[in-house]
Amino acid sequence: MIWQWFAKWRASVGIHAQKLVRFLWLSMRASLLFVLVGCPEKPTIVTAVCPDLAAGCQFLLSDRMIHAKANGAITAIRPFKLTITSVGAKQVSAEFVMQGMEMGPSRYRFISSSGDTWIADVMLPICVQGRRDWYMILNLDDRQVRVPFTSQ
Structure with a gap:
């Protein structure tokens, strides 16, 4: 019919x-x-353990060992150098966010200083609520890792 x-x-x-x-x-x-x-699912972001980013820490992302270290105390509105060492990385960037708090864009592209070492000058925004709990979402090539840390 x-x-x-x-x-x-x-x-x-x-x-x-x-x-x-x-x-x-x-x-x-x-x-x-x-x-x-359906849409392809976003890759799961691995969370690394890094109790003190200023003291430095190492963690594994997939098959790659990563070393992250700030050059001193991490405080809001005071620039600090952040060094990432990872063998074979071609591109490194990071974004700094607070859970449940929109702080504005805080993205940094790291510059290769020598071989496997990448450096960025970073400055965290100030939180008007006085919070100091941060996440660094580190992008190495096509992989991501979330690194929680606390500023002073």
Whole structure:
């Protein structure tokens, strides 16, 4: 019954309407495929243990050993150098965030100083609530690790 109606409709409309229907039908099928397959999941961000970033720490990300160290006390609104050492890294960047607090963009690209050592001049924003609990989300090539730390 529906096919008969469709055949009559198709014979009565022009070619532009047929092209529109074909486009809508293909769009609907593509949307359905996207819903059924779903979006690829974001990779899980590994959390590293680093009790004192100023003293330095080592952690493993996938198969890569990473060493992170600040050049002194970490305080808000006071610049400090952060050094990341990782064998074979091609690109290193970091973002500093607080859980549940929008502090504005705080992203830094590290510069290769020699071989496997990367350095960035970092300055944390001040939190008006006085919080000092931070997460550094470290990006090494296509991998991410979250490093919780506390500022002074």
